[in-house]
Amino acid sequence: MQEVHGYPARARQFFIVLLPILITQISLMAPGFFNTVMAGHISKEDLAGIAVGASIFFPVFGAFMGLVSGLTPVIAQHYGARQTRKIRRVVQQSFYWATLLAVFLLVCGVLTVPALVHALHLEPVVERITMEYLSYIALGLIPVAPAIVLRNFIDAHGRTRLTMYITMTTIPINIVLNYIFMYGACGIEPLGGPGAGLGAALSYGVFLVLNSIVVLRIKQFARYHVFARLPRPILGDWWVLLKICIPIGLTVFCEQSIFGAVGLLMAAYGTTVVAAHQAAMNFTTIVYMLPLSVSMAITILVGFEVGGGRENGARAYIRLSRVLTLVFVGVIALGLAAMRDSVAALYTTNPEVQELLRVFLLYALVMQFCDCVNAPLQGALRGYKDVTVTFWLAVLSFWGIGLPSGYVLAGWTELGPFGYWAGLNGGIIVGAVMLMIRLRIIEDRMRRAKMQSA
Template sequence: MESSLPLERKSFRFAKIVMPILITQIALYLVTFFDILMTGRYDTYHLAGVTIGSSFWVPVYTGLAGILMALTPIIAQQIGARRHEEIRPSVQQGIYVAIALAIVVFGLILFVFFPIIRTMSLDAPVGSIAIDYLKGMCVGLAPLFAYTVLRSFFDALGSTRVSMVIILISAPINIVLNYLLIYGHFGFPELGGAGAGYASGITYWIVFTIAAAVALTGKPYQKFELLKHWQMPRWTYWKEILLIGVPIGMSIFIETSIFSVVTLMMSAYSTEVISAHQVALNFTSLLYMIPLSISMGATILVGQSIGANRNDDARSYSLLGISFAVIFSFVGIAILLIFREQIASLYTTDRSIITLSAQFFVFAALFQLSDAVQAPIQGALRGYKDVNVTFLMGFISLWVIGLPVGYVVASYTDLGPFGYWVGLIAGLTVGATTLSFRLRAVQRKHALQTP
């Protein structure tokens, strides 16, 4: 590790780490983006089905995959402290955890989600389309979780460009598979929304295969000998991963599931409202890739700094992350307000859905700033391995404040479905404020502990 850098070089290093992460996140997101976009072009009912299926898939996958994100600060601190011999067993045990999590998700989908979808009050074909979409996604469960482990390994080493290249290769393949399986071109079966699920599942196998090949044959990574001296599952490693990862995963779950719950509550409205809500949510999720990528960069750099006992550097990287995210949030706000209808028209030609989506975008613009503050703070706190209080704060701000406020506004005012977005704005604002205080407290604690 290099000695402490001046602020301008820290800024350059932060940007150098974050840019490949951002490209990777956008490319990963494009898998879901094109699922929604291409299904919307196929049929409104299939769009609604994929929307419902995604509402179950996204929070559970991201929440449980978030557990594996514990490997990023763990390995980053091992790198900072030059404990390289600990990296191989950490990765191997992480793969065991990934397989276990894939089994858990498969069981949830099969025995919990499918029965729930069958009992929902949905238009006739929507429920069956949602179930078929999830069946397709299950094809890629195991490789998707295993890839998350390898990506954490690459990222913790600062090799964020590796994940970028892998996903840039894979994303176009997913688009081609969508084209073949949704629409049934070139002799392939016309599966509609289900085809989007199967296309993603196949793509995840491709992503994992490439990542594994790089980890085993790439010169910078061969020295870690990830497949040599393979160990049996060891509780010592599982315990560290779970103690850090479960709060991270739960934090991510409560963030993503709140949007999914809101989507499910939208099922009380028309198919057009469900589709418009999903269009707005889908695009704002794309914009969220910026603060999310900055957050992941903050985890890496803060973790490496803390591992090397450079507390001042950790504080600097935390501040840089917040500053970058806030600046970019204003760009996102402008895009949402100025190009609302043009963005909506990318997803559908249905005029009623375009009009409703444009209205949702106004509310989406209002929580961009809160997202820009809380995301990098969460990333910095993970670099410090401070995760439990973050989870509690997120739960209170979104579920105790945000969802009830949204329900009241939606049910007892003329805003109707837009009221749920008002609740999201309230919850995210509270979360950003409380996390700011938490970061300051953790930084003071580390400053006192640093010799």
């Protein structure tokens, strides 16, 4: 990653950063896709069990990853300013608080999740599958904590291709492990849906090993010596980092927990609706990887430009990202709209689930158009380290507008369970408008500050 000028050069650097992130994110979603497909072909109960388990685990897991991803703009700005010693200190202190947070989340899950699952009044077989799945996958929180710190350390240097290779190596291992444990192979008894949780937990350990090897072996990262002479924990450093990271993590939690909450509310409509909703959500999550990857790339590029005092370059990258995301997502969504029947058949052979899934997929595609406006704006604001207001806007758009309006549409109109998706789409649109206004305020503030210092 280097300083460039002009839209052709910026577009080239934008894609150099973006494409590996996109491949990485799609690869990260691949196990979830295969888990859903494999569970759907075992039984609708296994699919529903994974759906409920994922609705509980992944909002928390996503928030945790989002929280640690706050390191990216911090490290990117230090890298842009060539502050090597500060980067090492950030990474080393983050090992401590990220691992402790993972342990805390694991303990909280043990104390609260069983009561939560029981309160959903699921069918007994679905409740059993859910609890077994969660008990397995939760074990992966411990190794994934330092692994995510290392991943953001690598990404902040613009070496997103490395994390792509790491992920592309981990994912096939994950899929093979899931198949072994779900269907039974190599002399192992089949576990059904819960096997996906065990396979994921083991793959998180592989992910940590591969990231560690890269940081130890590649000269650009080895020179930081992040594993050598670990310093004592410095709580003051933790607080400085967490003031940036916590709002980002909470913002991700607001986004992902809203979908988890909807998934749990779908339980009231029965196993068939839950299964169809899970398949549609899995599908839309895969398509969402494009705007999400743009958001992550823009965070890196804007942080690098701002750290180097080049606000005009930051604004140019932001404009570029918004146009390209809208074009690409539009083309992909329209193409996939014509393939709804094939997508539904891929996820399940149950005709009742397929019929509902076709309708859910229409709402899912509308959501992608909303996200392609929202996500790049969030990434840009994170690049400026403007995270607190972004968090409160996420709370308002998802929990203040999206879920309440979805609840009303689902309960008091003929939309039924589809009302939740309609409400979420409305909340995302409102959130995008508010983020656009906030970005304009931040850009004007930066422009005035530069004029005053000149």
